Amino acid sequence: MPILSHHSFPRAILHVDGDSFFASCEVAKNPALRGKCVVTGKERGIASSMSYEAKARGVTRAMRLSEIRKLIPEVIILPSDYETYSLYSQRMYEIVRRYTEDIEEYSIDECFADLTGMRRPNKMSYEQMAMKVKHELDGELGMTFSVGLSVNKVMAKVASKWRKPSGLTIIPGYNMHLYLAKLPVEKVWGIGPQTSAYIQKLLGSARVGSARGRAESVTALEFATRDPEWVKAHFSKPFQEIHRELNGSFVYPLVVGEKHDYASISKTRTFTPPSKDREFVFAQLSKNIENACIKLRRHGLFTKRFAFFLKTQEFRYAGLEIKLSQAISVPQEIVRNVRERFAEVWRDGGLYRATGIVLMDLSNKNASTMDLFGDSLKVEKVQAVLSAVDAVDAKFGKHTVFLGSSFRAIKEPAHQDGGFGHNDRGEASERRKNLLKGENARQRLGLPFLGMVR
DNA sequence: TCTGGGGTCCTAGGACCC
DNA sequence: TCTGGGGTCCTAGGACCC
Secondary structure, three states: OOOOOOOOHHHHHHHHEOOHHHHHHHHHHHHHHHOOOOOOOOOOOOOOEOOOOHOOOOOOOOEEEHHHHHHHHHHHEEOHHHHHHHHHHHHHHHHHOOOOOEEEEEOOEEEEEEEEOOHHHHHOOOOHHHHHHHHHHHHHOOOEEEEEEEEOHHHHHHHHOOOOOOOOEEEEEHHHHHOOOOEEEEHHOOOOHHHHHHHHHHHHHHHHHOOOOOOOEEHHOOOOHOOOOHHHHHOOOOHHHHHHHOOOOOOOOOOOOOOOOOOEEEEEEEEEOOOOOOOHHHHHHHHHHHHHHHHHHHHOOEEEEEEEEEEEEEOEEEEEEEEEEEOOOHHHHHHHHHHHHHHOOOOOOOEEEEEEEEEOOOOOOOOEEEOOHHHHHHHHHHHHHHHHHHHHOOOOOOOOEEEEHHHHEEEEEEEEOOOOOOOHHHOOHHHHHHHHHHHHHHHHHHHEHHHOOO
């Protein structure tokens, strides 16, 4: 008989989570900051991430920077630097990859790894792998990580969150109940405020008047130990799946490999101060469309349906959806469509704070393949120009060349934000390196792409 | 949580068809 | 004209995540 793995880890799933990741990257980048109260999010006016020193003195996520300055006069507040965070993120993945190829790059500061079957090749136990990963991450990146090891993704998340910062928590199958018994159900990954309130109503009410009192939160174990049929009767599919993972099943596979198959791509930007100026607001939207199309092209995708919206100062949304007969990736086409329908959304006298575009029905099929009437030549020409624009932007920075319709958003930025967002971490390092000098180049030669838009 | 940006998945319900 | 049942496709909106 072959020796079966002892059933404490039918699967061995690791979750790695950077502690206060953005602030920690800033400290790693500039060691003079170590031990100080560091907060990122300057461009937003609220805290995105804060060092544990700042946390200890009462700084919380989304706290206003003005409030933080009152609390800690010597605080160091920095704008987000996603390029740097991205580089640290890549280094994090690479270290974890030393132990398995089965890595899910879940977000800029988190990843999952499936260590199942790697004890022999790595010549060590799962516990040892978890310890070594953590040791190497902490030592080589100059910041701490919280690491969890368990039997599936939901439980690995429970483990990594168990002790922070710099925790290492291992939850074998036979110990799961000990942790879940101490965990409020709303702390479980995937159970948000709505669902936890609902669970509270279903399970918490049963013991109103009990010795434990009504303020007591339902635990993850109380939810986990309910009958699957009961869960099925009360909850939708995602929660039935979570329930199974809380019982030790492996339900959620790791999503390995680079992401190219987006269901949608969106770009939205808030500008301050808010504006009543129709041209300016339209230019903001045009710029978002350009940015969305840059991403679209980078992944070789085309869109057949998109929605644009304006957000008022009262946080109300007005927008509409446009469907095309052909899939496209050219920003001018989208801008033209949006321009035609913009009046339906715009209200004179309204005060707007943001615009946004969402590209949907993405595919890698080009419109020109469908074009029977000679327009394909034009399409090809436009695409050649866009490729050249992408090349120039790669060399000198984003928006070195831009649409005339975006002019006022780019040349009179009401509010300069911190560059590209969370999800652009997959950029080639070449492009990233060029970004810094690109900022200057844009000032020097920023050319509106006037000829391209009527 | 007085509110930034980018995503995913699921469900209910309507339209339409046989 | 009314009634029955079943299927697919699409969309809006909810809920959740980092």
